[in-house]
Amino acid sequence: MAGSFQGGVHPDDAKALSKTCETITLPLPQEIVLPVRQHIGAPAKVIVEKDQQVKKGQMVAEPGGFVSSPVHASLSGIVKAVEPRLTPLGTKVLSVVIESDGLDEWAEGLNSPRDFSDLSPEQLRTIVRDSGLVGMGGAAFPTHVKLSPPAGKPIDTVIINGVECEPYATCDHRLMLEHPESIVGGLKIIMKILGCSRGFVGIERNKPDAIKVMKEAVKGIPGVKVVDLKVKYPQGGEKQLIYAITKRKVPAGGLPMDVGCVVQNVGTAAAIHDAVSLGRPLIQRIVTVTGNGVVKPINVLARLGDSFARLIEFAGGYTENAKKLIMGGPMMGIAQFTDEVPVVKGTSCILVLEEEKALEEQPCISCARCVDVCAMKLLPTTMAAMVELERWDDLKRYGAMDCIECGSCTYICPSKRRIVEKIKFGKFRLNQIKAREEALKRAAEEKAGAVKP
């Protein structure tokens, strides 16, 4: 099948730096820092206290609501502190800091194999939630919520996302080569939870070895197929992936469940398998440490809470001209100002670059390359202009809330304009305005309610 989507760009994928590096398990860190929010939704609530002894896999913070996720200790030791610490998202978040006791012991009842065929979908969902599973592609959306579509949205297709379209990142690639059975195990569990009989694994054609391995792994499983896709960024975007494989279009402002689909990253699928069939909550993940700013790019299996600094040290340290540190890939990754931040659930890639000269913005020449590459068929240059002119109503009409912030427009712009940056700010503004309007509306309703006898 040769599916694809309209738009997109073709940056040099730079994966050769690390794609042949077998994943190395890092030695146990001395200290881990676990922020209570490393997912979309309400922060988790800390349930341990200073000087308390904890074991590996023990829950140290419970979910703070339905759309939330618990946090587990990724090694055994003593809780050194519960205090705000800097996270890769740039803010300080309350974190559980644990000092390792060197024993790396599992908590009671965990790490024992289990047959999921005896469990009901509801029971499976509960295990997924209690294991702290969130989307491992980077967005970190609580998985049990994704696997709980409302009654009116039946799911007939599960898609496992092995596309990994961001340049430099190879953690998903290595996972597919090294643990295909975990990914397939996770897919089976997902299909059972959703009661759905059709599954796909989407992989870009720049990973022929992974395609081969995964095709072998899904052989004999009814309803499951591996689909190889044209190499184009952002093929790994949910909406683009669903369209390329099923030709269904997720409605603007809608979710994949609106067209009967659920998409999960390969890492999430493997984590689901580990949680359900092996009794292991989410405590570690594969991270690609790469870029021309590290001496030896590698893929590592890192404990959640280990520091970026330590992972980079393991990759041979910085090169002389290393200037930029990014969590994620070059297209959508978040630049860090320090390496003293912890690996969180969504940390797929640590990218260090020897920065080139900063580029000055030239005026827009209306070349429309941004329009041509937009994966959501929007008008990026017009939206950026609306933001600069502060015309928020017009910005909304031009569909700013449908922007997936992939950055293709900014990548291709010959005038080097910071288009997506402005659109992101515009979206933030529109959300602020909407929240304010809703608050005013509620206040007015309450007042009207109070006046009525």
Place this chain on the structure above:
Amino acid sequence: MARMFEVSASPHFRDRTDISVIMYSVVAALMPAVFGAVYFFGIRALWIIALTVLTCVVTEGLIQKLLGKPVTVKDGSAVVTGILLAFNLPSGISWWIPVLGGVFAIGVAKMTFGGLGYNPMNPALLGRIFLLVSFPVQMTTTWQAPTGFPGIDARTAATPLNILKENSSILHNQNLYSIDAVNAAMSKVADLNTSLMDMFIGNRSGCIGETSVLLLLIGAAYLMYKRYIGWKIPFTYIATVGVLSWIFGGYNGLFAGPWLIHVFSGGLILGAFFMATDMVTSPITFQGRIIYGIGCGIITVIIRLIGGYPEGVAFSILLMNLTVPLLDRLSKPRVFGKVASRA
């Protein structure tokens, strides 16, 4: 203190192409036609091109310097304007015409609006129209026959569109003229039909850069391969001219017009591929571009067939330039996944 890193918003790398890469690619694409200009019209054509380019570059640099703005001439946009303006001039023109044209094209059509990216109308075409309106005799009687390199025996000659225009009043009102006059007019038009191959190569009288369909197409093909120009505007423009001139351009009723002559002559190929596609002054939306191309085609044919001028390409593009903001506003692309609503 721990090592600090540079922070900026994503994306953290960019495609190598910048404005000057695009502009100099356009210059490269125009080189075959420059070569053709010298081949057909002699060394004088090269001087005119060089003079126009020099004037444009100096005007831009000088104005930017006087305004205290950064001088951006090395982005190549003034060079492109200079070449295109020169391409729109007859080769027999006096030297001060390209100089005035260049000063107007850059100074008035581009810099008064704020420079690159802000001009509403194509600067080269506005420069050409300024010259046409201000110096009509020079601009309409100095076309030279293609006597080739080095151009010592230059002599003026009518262009194919001149011939069509001159003879159309006779052929449309044949009962008012003598049989001899009508036959003479018919044979002149028929001659054009036999010289289609000449017109394709460029062996005809006309403006410096417009005559060779072949050499212009080679350059255009390169730009389309690099995706610096698209197919929508040129193809809809040329197709519209072809269809309308076929329907209405004949002398013996409808659907008998000399459409291939119309497509090959005048500044249509040059205009459709290199001027209507000028990024700053053309639409950014799919439907906008289609309507723009069709609009240019309609106006071009109207001027050619029933207007006072033999050629309408420059006027049609400039008029459509003015509609571009409206076209873009009315034809927003349908967002991926959005259900069409009655806006």
